[in-house]
Amino acid sequence: MRKAWIVARHEFSATVKRAWFVVATLVFPLLFLGIGGGMLLLARHTVQESERAISGKPVGLIDLWGGLETAPRGFQVRRFASEEPARLALRDKELASFVVVPPDYLGPGRLKIVSMRRLTISTLDRAPLPQGFDDWLLENVLRGVEPARLARARDPAPFSLEFVDASGRTSDEDGMAAFKRSAAAYGFFLLLFVSIFTSSQYLLQGMAEEKENRVMEMVLSSVTADQLMLGKLLGLGAAGLLQLLVWVTVPVLGLAGFAVQIAIAPAAFAMCLAYFLLGYLLFGSLMLGFGALGTNFRESQQMASVWSLVGASPAFVLVALLEDPQGAIARVFSFVPFTAPTTMMFRYSIDAAGTPWIDIAGSMLVLAASTALALKVSARLYRVGLLLYGKRPGLREVWKWMVRSA
Amino acid sequence: MPALEVRGVSKSYGTKIAVDAVSLSVEPGQVFGLLGPNGAGKTSLLRMVMDITRPDAGEIRVLGAEPGPATKDRVAYLPEERGLYQRQRVGDVLRFLGEIKGLPSHVAARRAEAALDRVGLLETRRKRMRELSKGMQQKVQIAAVLLSEPEFVVFDEPFEGLDPVNRVLVTDLMKEHAARGAAIVLSSHRMDQVEAMCRQVLLLDRGRTVLEGEVGAIRERFADHSVLLEAEGDVAGDPLVERTEPRGPALRAWLRPGSSPEALLASLVSRGVRIRRFERALPSLDEVFVRAVKP
Numbered sequence: 001m002r003k004a005w006i007v008a009r010h011e012f013s014a015t016v017k018r019a020w021f022v023v024a025t026l027v028f029p030l031l032f033l034g035i036g037g038g039m040l041l042l043a044r045h046t047v048q049e050s051e052r053a054i055s056g057k058p059v060g061l062i063d064l065w066g067g068l069e070t071a072p073r074g075f076q077v078r079r080f081a082s083e084e085p086a087r088l089a090l091r092d093k094e095l096a097s098f099v100v101v102p103p104d105y106l107g108p109g110r111l112k113i114v115s116m117r118r119l120t121i122s123t124l125d126r127a128p129l130p131q132g133f134d135d136w137l138l139e140n141v142l143r144g145v146e147p148a149r150l151a152r153a154r155d156p157a158p159f160s161l162e163f164v165d166a167s168g169r170t171s172d173e174d175g176m177a178a179f180k181r182s183a184a185a186y187g188f189f190l191l192l193f194v195s196i197f198t199s200s201q202y203l204l205q206g207m208a209e210e211k212e213n214r215v216m217e218m219v220l221s222s223v224t225a226d227q228l229m230l231g232k233l234l235g236l237g238a239a240g241l242l243q244l245l246v247w248v249t250v251p252v253l254g255l256a257g258f259a260v261q262i263a264i265a266p267a268a269f270a271m272c273l274a275y276f277l278l279g280y281l282l283f284g285s286l287m288l289g290f291g292a293l294g295t296n297f298r299e300s301q302q303m304a305s306v307w308s309l310v311g312a313s314p315a316f317v318l319v320a321l322l323e324d325p326q327g328a329i330a331r332v333f334s335f336v337p338f339t340a341p342t343t344m345m346f347r348y349s350i351d352a353a354g355t356p357w358i359d360i361a362g363s364m365l366v367l368a369a370s371t372a373l374a375l376k377v378s379a380r381l382y383r384v385g386l387l388l389y390g391k392r393p394g395l396r397e398v399w400k401w402m403v404r405s406a
Numbered sequence: 407m408p409a410l411e412v413r414g415v416s417k418s419y420g421t422k423i424a425v426d427a428v429s430l431s432v433e434p435g436q437v438f439g440l441l442g443p444n445g446a447g448k449t450s451l452l453r454m455v456m457d458i459t460r461p462d463a464g465e466i467r468v469l470g471a472e473p474g475p476a477t478k479d480r481v482a483y484l485p486e487e488r489g490l491y492q493r494q495r496v497g498d499v500l501r502f503l504g505e506i507k508g509l510p511s512h513v514a515a516r517r518a519e520a521a522l523d524r525v526g527l528l529e530t531r532r533k534r535m536r537e538l539s540k541g542m543q544q545k546v547q548i549a550a551v552l553l554s555e556p557e558f559v560v561f562d563e564p565f566e567g568l569d570p571v572n573r574v575l576v577t578d579l580m581k582e583h584a585a586r587g588a589a590i591v592l593s594s595h596r597m598d599q600v601e602a603m604c605r606q607v608l609l610l611d612r613g614r615t616v617l618e619g620e621v622g623a624i625r626e627r628f629a630d631h632s633v634l635l636e637a638e639g640d641v642a643g644d645p646l647v648e649r650t651e652p653r654g655p656a657l658r659a660w661l662r663p664g665s666s667p668e669a670l671l672a673s674l675v676s677r678g679v680r681i682r683r684f685e686r687a688l689p690s691l692d693e694v695f696v697r698a699v700k701p
Contacts, residue, residue: 003506010502014494214489218550221456221483222506224475 003223007231008238015202015239024198025243029250059130060086060098060114065105068140075130083114090116097128106141182322185349188272189318189342191247196279196341197308199240200287203232204304207288208297225383229288237280244276268349271360278364279341282371283307289378292385310338314346325351334363337370407470409434409558409589410455415464416613417450424450426613427464432589432606434557437580439604439621440593441691443699447613448593449486452560455591456483469557479508482556486563486593488547490535496522497531500550507554514553521549525575540567548576552583559583562593577603597691607691611699625688628697632660633667634687639679646670658687 015021058076061068062083071077078095080086086098097116102109115128127133135154142150210216219228248269287304294300313333314321320329325347333343340363348355410432417425425447432438442448453459455466457473468477490499497518504514522528525545530538538546544567551559561580565573580603584590594600600607601621609617617624634656635641641657642650646665651658661670671684689697 006502006505010505014491018493209492212489213492214485214487215491217453217456217458217485217487218483218490218503218547219506220458221481221485222478222503224457224478227475 004227004231004234007223007228008235011206011232011235012238015206015236016242021202021239021243025246026250028194029247033250057094057096059133060089060095062086062098062100064103065101065109066103067105067143068101068137070136070140070143072132072136074132087114090114096130099129099133181350184268185322185346186318188268188345188349189314191244192272192276192279192342192345193312193315195240195244195247195276196283197311198243199236199280200284200304200307202236202239203284204287204291204300205297206232206236207291208294208300211292211294211300212296226379229285229379229382232288233281233284237277237284240280241273241276244272248272268345268352271348272345274364275341275345275367278367278371279311282337282367282374283311285371285375285378289374289381289385292382294385307338311342314339314343318346321346322350326354326356331359334359335366337367340364340367408432408467409436409469410438410591411465411467412451412455413465415451415454415461415466417447417454417459417462419450423613425454425461425610428608428610428613428615429464430608430615430618432558432591434589435584435587436606437584437590437592437603439600439607440591440610441595441597441600441607441695442593442610442616443695445612446610446699448610449562450613451610452483452485452562452591452593456481456560479554480556481558481560482507482551482554483560484547484551484562484564486566488544490543490547490550492536493534495531496527496533496535496538496546499535500531500546500553503550504553507556509554517553517555518549521553522546524552524579525549541569541572544568545572545575548579552579555586556583556588558589558591560591560593563595564592565594565596565599573599597695601691609695609698616698617694621691622688624694625691628689628694629686630660630689631663632658632687633670634658634683634685635674635681636683637674637679637681639674639677641674641679644670644673644677644679646673656683 058078060080061077062080078089080089080098083098083100086095089095090098093116098114100112100114102112105111113127113129138154139150142153145153210219223231286307290307291300291304294303317329317333320327321333321343324330330343330347333339334347344355344360344363348360408431410430412428412430414427414429415425416423416427428447428451430438430440440448440451450459454461455468455473457468457475457478466473469480471477473481497515500518500521501511501514504517505511507514509517519528519531522531525548527538527542527545527549530542530546535543535546548564551561559580561576564576564580568576577599580590580592592600592603605620605622607618607621607624608615634653636656641647641659644659646662646669648660648662650660659670661667667684667686671681674681
């Protein structure tokens with residue numbers, strides 16, 4: 001164990017001193033914050049621009065229905081008899097937009113809005129009309145109705161939602177809280193996936209470099225292959241953990257700085273840590289074992305890439321997990337060891353109260369048992385693969401070695 | 407007690423037999439030569455001795471014990487396929503290699519500096535490995551092998567890529583370690599170096615032992631009825647000489663069947679040939695190697 005510890009210390013120290021590790025550790029969360037913050041600012045700016053362009057100018061109106069008789073409040077209307085002069089005024093930038101109210105407006109008729117402003121992703125749900133235009137239409141449609149009814153018609157279904165789960169527990173979470181919960185779930189999913197596979201990539205790269213540098217035999221004359229593998233898993237796991245902590249801390253501090261609070265249960269952090277460790281040991285050992293069969297980094301990556309693909313598979317069912325975090329798909333993915341870490345974290349972040357403890361314990365048990373088996377099989381492949389130079393074994397050979405170790 | 411004892415060891419990879427019932431013994435303080443053409447099974451044998459792979463049959467004892475975690479700290483190995491961590495600093499690499507040999511960190515650091523000093527590379531300790539030339543990297547590797555002061559060392563082709571000055575340095579280092587009692591196995595294609603360093607050798611070919619014993623006795627066994635002489639006069643025309651071949655300032659003369667060196671010497675003297683040097687010609691290890699493994 002002492003030698004595994006020395007190897008672990010060496011691997012950790014060599015990894016965290018590398019320039020790309022420092023860059024990846026610090027730049028990734030800053031990039032995440034930068035892109036997120038930038039998009040938010042850009043969206044706000046676009047909406048404001050859109051509103052500013054509309055609010056400063058009158059809106060053109062061709063009232064073919066003939067019911068819009070009252071004067072609007074808060075914006076100006078310039079009436080036209082037909083579309084032609086309205087288009088000219090729009091082209092000369094005298095109008096922000098113009099609206100054609102069809103003669104059958106009270107029937108199936110639809111408004112026609114003509115504007116020089118294109119919709120953007122952040123203004124998709126906003127017609128290019130001034131604020132208060134809808135109210136003005138409603139006021140004219142319901143002319144003569146008492147003010148209280150008119151006010152209710154403007155906001156006919158205000159609600160407060162009380163959610164009841166299968167066990168009868170209730171929560172009164174609003175839409176924003178639900179959004180934050182989803183954001184946290186996506187954040188944990190991404191964080192866990194990226195940190196597990198980044199750490200596993202470090203392992204793969206280090207091992208391939210040792211093979212390419214021919215340093216392996218010298219090291220193996222001093223430590224056993226099992227000590228070397230354990231040391232690498234521990235050392236690079238610690239480096240991955242450090243990276244994970246930075247990746248968690250920086251965005252949390254950064255978001256706190258923006259006064260944005262994301263609803264995350266403290267237990268979620270503990271679960272994230274546990275799933276990271278188990279997931280990393282599972283994928284890391286498999287990548288080391290199978291990666292050792294390659295004769296250079298590229299080949300090692302090819303041999304190990306199948307595990308990355310398997311690990312990424314929950315991404316294809318994220319929508320299903322979001323819709324029904326306790327559904328059949330979610331539960332199946334929770335008990336498959338390769339998909340358990342990210343799926344369980346996603347489920348728990350979305351619906352902590354509704355996630356049965358048996359699912360959490362069961363998925364961890366399956367994951368732990370699979371990790372133990374993977375370590376055993378991978379140790380065998382690693383021992384055999386380390387001394388293979390310039391010769392890639394066939395599938396039959398690999399299978400034989402795996403079966404022998406199991 | 408021998409430092410290394412190999413008894414009837416065999417190893418196969420699939421259907422290929424890499425090592426076939428090989429036995430040998432190396433005493434403390436001895437430099438033992440392991441010879442053989444490419445693919446003879448030398449590296450396969452050495453990997454088993456170093457507990458990197460396991461034999462299919464036979465027994466290996468290193469320093470009185472089975473090769474394993476218990477013996478790893480007392481042995482050292484300079485493999486043929488070698489290299490070091492290219493991105494790391496020379497001093498850090500050596501300290502790490504010392505620590506995994508069981509040395510405490512501060513001792514490993516001190517020994518690393520001493521070993522670097524011994525090979526003339528102390529000033530490179532803060533440089534990264536990739537900044538060193540290939541020859542310098544090889545000297546660092548040799549320093550790495552010796553810094554744990556092992557009781558048993560295996561050198562697999564240690565002279566590959568070294569210039570004559572550094573070959574002498576490596577030879578001296580091996581002699582120093584043998585002098586303090588370390589057993590050394592030297593596997594090399596450089597027959598001249600093996601001949602100069604080793605009293606005992608073993609020649610492998612296609613996994614099997616072809617020759618084993620003292621260098622002098624082996625050369626005697628392969629002697630081909632010829633003499634080496636430096637003389638003035640007609641040697642080739644002597645009736646007891648079958649043919650001659652110049653060897654630098656000397657001449658190698660093969661005797662006719664039935665004649666002896668003593669008879670030839672008497673014949674030459676009686677014919678007025680002036681003799682400055684006359685000795686039995688023994689084949690070099692190179693010649694023995696070629697003749698022994700000739701298909």
